[in-house]
Amino acid sequence: MITPGIDTNATFDKKLYLPRMARILEIKTMTAREKYFKVELPQPLGHRPGQFVMLSQLGIGEAPISISCGPRTDTILEMVIRNVGTLTQVLHGLQPGRKVGVRGPFGSGFNLADFRGRDVLFVAGGLGLAPLRSLIQPILAQPELYGSITLISGCRTPADELYREEVQTWSRLDNGQGKIRIIRLVDDTAHLTWDGEVGLVTEPLADLKMQPDNTVVALCGPPVMYKFVIMELNARGVPHNQIFVDLERRMKCGVGKCGHCQINHVTCCQEGPVFRFDLIENLPEAFR
Amino acid sequence: MNAFLVRKEAVSAWIRRLAQKNTVYFPQRAGHSALRFKPVQEGSEVQFERYHPTLVPPGKKLAPANEVLFHYRQERPDDPEMEPAMDESPRILAGVRPCDLKGIHLMDRANHEGHGDPHYLLRRAHTTLIAHDCLQPCDDACFCDAAGSLHWRQNADVFLTPVADDLLLEIQSDRGKALVQGENFPVCPDVAAYKARAEKMRTKPFGRQFVTALTNLPGIIAKQWQSPVWEQHVERCFSCGTCNLVCPTCYCFDVHDDFEITNVHAGQRTRTWDGCMLPGFAEVAGGHNFRPQPAARQRHRVKRKFEYLTRHFAETSFCTGCGRCGRQCTANIDIFNIVNDLAKNAEVRP
Numbered sequence: 014m015i016t017p018g019i020d021t022n023a024t025f026d027k028k029l030y031l032p033r034m035a036r037i038l039e040i041k042t043m044t045a046r047e048k049y050f051k052v053e054l055p056q057p058l059g060h061r062p063g064q065f066v067m068l069s070q071l072g073i074g075e076a077p078i079s080i081s082c083g084p085r086t087d088t089i090l091e092m093v094i095r096n097v098g099t100l101t102q103v104l105h106g107l108q109p110g111r112k113v114g115v116r117g118p119f120g121s122g123f124n125l126a127d128f129r130g131r132d133v134l135f136v137a138g139g140l141g142l143a144p145l146r147s148l149i150q151p152i153l154a155q156p157e158l159y160g161s162i163t164l165i166s167g168c169r170t171p172a173d174e175l176y177r178e179e180v181q182t183w184s185r186l187d188n189g190q191g192k193i194r195i196i197r198l199v200d201d202t203a204h205l206t207w208d209g210e211v212g213l214v215t216e217p218l219a220d221l222k223m224q225p226d227n228t229v230v231a232l233c234g235p236p237v238m239y240k241f242v243i244m245e246l247n248a249r250g251v252p253h254n255q256i257f258v259d260l261e262r263r264m265k266c267g268v269g270k271c272g273h274c275q276i277n278h279v280t281c282c283q284e285g286p287v288f289r290f291d292l293i294e295n296l297p298e299a300f301r
Numbered sequence: 302m303n304a305f306l307v308r309k310e311a312v313s314a315w316i317r318r319l320a321q322k323n324t325v326y327f328p329q330r331a332g333h334s335a336l337r338f339k340p341v342q343e344g345s346e347v348q349f350e351r352y353h354p355t356l357v358p359p360g361k362k363l364a365p366a367n368e369v370l371f372h373y374r375q376e377r378p379d380d381p382e383m384e385p386a387m388d389e390s391p392r393i394l395a396g397v398r399p400c401d402l403k404g405i406h407l408m409d410r411a412n413h414e415g416h417g418d419p420h421y422l423l424r425r426a427h428t429t430l431i432a433h434d435c436l437q438p439c440d441d442a443c444f445c446d447a448a449g450s451l452h453w454r455q456n457a458d459v460f461l462t463p464v465a466d467d468l469l470l471e472i473q474s475d476r477g478k479a480l481v482q483g484e485n486f487p488v489c490p491d492v493a494a495y496k497a498r499a500e501k502m503r504t505k506p507f508g509r510q511f512v513t514a515l516t517n518l519p520g521i522i523a524k525q526w527q528s529p530v531w532e533q534h535v536e537r538c539f540s541c542g543t544c545n546l547v548c549p550t551c552y553c554f555d556v557h558d559d560f561e562i563t564n565v566h567a568g569q570r571t572r573t574w575d576g577c578m579l580p581g582f583a584e585v586a587g588g589h590n591f592r593p594q595p596a597a598r599q600r601h602r603v604k605r606k607f608e609y610l611t612r613h614f615a616e617t618s619f620c621t622g623c624g625r626c627g628r629q630c631t632a633n634i635d636i637f638n639i640v641n642d643l644a645k646n647a648e649v650r651p
Contacts, residue, residue, distance in 0.1 A: 268416035272553030
């Protein structure tokens with residue numbers, strides 16, 4: 014029997030596609046479609062803001078889920094999961110104490126150094142607030158390292174708002190100095206009580222007092238939002254290398270192999286999902 | 302490394318001998334006319350003439366259509382046992398043509414980069430390649446010379462070149478050397494002379510040729526995002542994905558879980574071939590599709606082969622010119638014509 018030796022140049026992890034099991038500590042209903050999950054991992058995840066994990070339930074499947082907590086040294090991982098398919102439906106039916114499979118963290122993520130010393134503007138649309146929270150948390154934890162901090166967070170109706178109490182807490186961090194500003198909007202109050210503004214996220218953007226040259230923007234939302242927000246940022250004169258976008262694509266592996274998340278020549282799971290806008294603005298598939 | 306000059310029948314006999322102790326895949330007839338890489342067994346025909354490209358390229362033996370990534374058992378739901386399914390069985394792929402040899406080289410690059418794919422790399426590490434040169438084009442569909450893979454020799458452990466009734470058998474690696482251990486093959490007296498003789502026999506020009514040099518294509522295709530060519534060629538496309546399935550350098554996959562029908566606590570996670578020509582390939586949760594039009598998907602496929610991956614890996618082309626996608630296409634859509642039309646289109650523009 015001829016047994017060729019293993020190619021020593023090929024290094025590989027036999028457990029690349031194997032999830033680690035994490036225990037669910039807490040599940041909270043946020044909206045009719047979204048639930049908050051807090052899980053405990055076997056080891057610290059060591060993630061950067063804007064990264065994602067592949068979350069799975071054995072026998073059902075696996076899907077990419079954004080990490081919605083800031084970097085942490087303990088073993089806790091927080092996520093917001095929207096009920097959109099078989100896997101997420103099963104996850105929504107689980108109770109605390111059960112376990113889920115986790116692979117990752119994957120992707121590029123945000124780099125806090127890009128924001129330090131600058132005015133920071135977050136623009137979140139709907140579920141986009143969940144991944145952005147992983148960046149908002151560390152920035153709000155040390156606001157003295159940044160200039161003014163503004164969050165514009167929009168969703169469809171008051172019933173769709175995520176992290177309502179926490180976002181309100183963020184508004185109170187300001188102490189009247191005007192350094193931290195939180196703008197919450199809905200497209201439509203849908204006859205519900207609403208203490209924020211009504212309109213699209215682009216509207217406050219047009220009136221915002223800002224120094225475009227010194228402002229760094231982080232943007233996450235549904236595909237349709239990017240084009241309009243970037244048009245508005247262009248009108249305000251924000252340089253493209255100071256805009257960071259967090260994009261969504263279908264992902265099956267998280268490690269640049271399955272091909273699903275490819276945007277022209279880049280893979281969303283490796284080079285992204287967070288991209289500096291000037292580096293991808295000429296990719297026709299980025300903002301379709 | 303050594304080179305031998307061996308009668309064709311003796312080489313066939315050698316491969317049959319290798320198959321007694323190893324799993325040897327060789328192109329064999331399946332049904333009426335198609336060739337498939339099948340294990341050589343007692344009585345299998347092993348002959349190098351009358352070759353035409355197999356339905357599925359041999360490289361797909363390294364990344365099978367349905368591949369189990371891991372098995373699991375979870376009698377205690379919160380403490381599952383998981384076992385990665387690794388295929389470490391040694392195998393020999395024999396009769397691999399230069400286009401497919403290059404296809405395997407390109408798959409090696411894609412699977413090696415970044416997070417190396419353990420399943421592919423382990424199988425690859427246990428695979429020995431016996432390649433065979435082509436002196437005539439397989440048929441009207443092939444364009445391996447134009448795609449830069451006709452003269453591919455690298456990563457073959459043994460390379461065979463036909464010279465009259467003999468085959469020039471060149472050992473290109475230690476694995477190749479192990480394959481001829483104990484064989485009493487006559488040493489080739491002058492390798493260069495025999496190679497030159499074979500080269501003289503090669504049909505020229507060899508198969509279809511592009512209107513421009515291969516090295517110009519990435520630049521030409523990069524500039525044609527909105528070309529009428531994309532629509533023209535996709536008009537009759539059924540989006541069936543056959544072109545992806547038979548391509549030696551298509552490696553995209555989908556992943557799904559199955560549990561056993563008799564035991565819901567046990568099952569496996571499997572990956573299956575997927576293709577960017579299929580309508581749902583770029584769809585995300587919630588239903589938004591980033592490439593809803595067939596022309597957009599076709600453009601993505603062609604750009605991957607001739608622009609995106611080519612530049613990313615600094616290779617001349619990720620299309621090997623094997624001609625399978627055009628040959629198998631139900632609607633007769635041929636990547637060679639698409640690319641050639643793009644090149645012609647570029648020429649007429651200022």
